Amino acid sequence: MPTLSDPIEMLRPPVLRFGAGQIDRLADWMSQQGYRNPVVVADPVNAARLQVLGLGQVNCFGTVVPEPNIDNLNAAVNAADGADCVIGFGGGSAMDLAKLVAVMAGQNVTLGDISGPHRAPPRRLGLVQIPTTAGTGSEVGTRALVTDPGTQAKIATESQHMLADLAIVDPALTYSVPPFVTAATGVDAMAHCVEAFTSKRAHTIIDSYALQGIELVGKYLRRAVEDGSDAEARAGLSLAALYGGVCLGPVNTTAGHAVAYPLGTRHHLAHGIANALIFPHVLALNAPAAADKTQAICNALGFDANGSQAVLAGANEFCEALGLDMRLRAHGVPEDDLPAMATEAHAIRRLLDWNPVDLSVADIQSIYRAAY
Structure with a gap:
């Protein structure tokens, strides 16, 4: 049985904004941090409503698939070339890919180089997580899962470097979920x-x-x-x-x-x-x-x-x-x-x-x- 004196370590994004309408604060935060060339990682549904982010025209990798595999990840990493911040916008699949893209982009590393615990390098890009479903809680976590298409097994990666700088949990973004x-x-x-x-x-x-x-x-x-x-x-x-x-x-x-x-x-x-x-x-x-x-x-x-x-x-x-x-x-x-x-x-x-x-x-x- 656990006791109050058992050791534990808890990591959280330094900024967590919760509540309806909090998405409206994203643009100001991006400006304050000096980010001018973000890339959004999203599934097709959320890629079609990028206007809610309030960022104007923004680069987007908008083909995140359910249960993403290594090929989907590599395409997302390529799409982040030249970006200074990654924004995960969607469910757990989009946010997991965003974490991995943030530590892989511009680093010349593969998933095999960083998978497992505590192997990912410090990221050079900012990372924002914005969930649009109420499910995974990936916005506050340090783990990401992708599927190896050869073995059909999930590959887990965990690193404190995959923790978001900002997580925005705006319940209004989930109203349209069927x-x-x-x-x-x-x-x-x-x-x-x-x-x-x-x-x-x-x-x-x-x-x-x-x-x-x-x-x-x-x-x-x-x-x-x-x-x-x-x-x-x-x-x-x-x-x-x-x-x-x-x-x-x-x-x-x-x-x-x-x-x-x-x-x-x-x-x-x-x-x-x-x-x-x-x-x-x-x-x-x-x-x-x-x-x-x-x-x-x-x-x-x-x-x-x-x-x-x-x-x-x-x-x-x-x-x-x-x-x-x-x-x-x-x-x-x-x-x-x-x-x-x-x-x-x-x-x-x-x-x-x-x-x-x-x-x-x-x-x-x-x-x-x-x-x-």
Whole structure:
């Protein structure tokens, strides 16, 4: 069990601006810092609304893809030639690429040179992160993930040099997110909090952020799905995602994300829905090993935690009430790939080693079959 005296290190952007309308302060900050040639890293949807940044004509790499791979990263790095600041504008994929672009541009390094922990060089460019979904919390973190197209494995890079100079969390930027994406990314934000809360390396400080994040999702996610213009609900979810990002730094995720990753890398499910599909099963499986914390999670989400089956049923119902089809087969995952997915997920030791329950390949395959 974690104690208050356990050591912990928490890194945060030196400037974090939260609240509706905060995007309007970006241009002044850029001017104050002397940045005159920024490049925006965005997905096509956000690349089509660059005017909200208030920067006028601005260079943009606007083809970030879901679950970006090394080719997508290298194209983004090339697009940043001559830039003095990188702006990540979008969901976790855009912000993760922005982090990597900021440390790679002009440095003559490859992803292989910097992947892993603490290998990235000090960046020469400024870095701003602006989330447009309430999901990953990547805006406050130091990690980035891209997929190796050859192995279909996610490559993790972590460095304090990938921490943003400025993070702007403006809930108004999420109003246009459609219900399905709102639901899936909201469950992803909650999963960050839940997995950190129940992790073997959980910490009392992080537990406070985690539980608040879960409570915010329980209170606001369904409201935001039902009415995307609900300003209070959108702000609550943006804060939940931010808290989830806080949890990722010193603690990180566990089995839920490890089991979800092959759904994205092998079958191109978006990160949010992949984690939503797995969340109820891992929560229930971990319940006996984290009984008190599971009870707190279920209370926050409004369902009963009296036994693993009740946890599984309650978590499934919570997600289904958001309009999510919780069957893997409904999302195009082929049944004959479940064994290979289980083997691949089991190899993600950087996450699985911290899960409260040790999972075998057979255990993971059972999760997939139960979710199928």
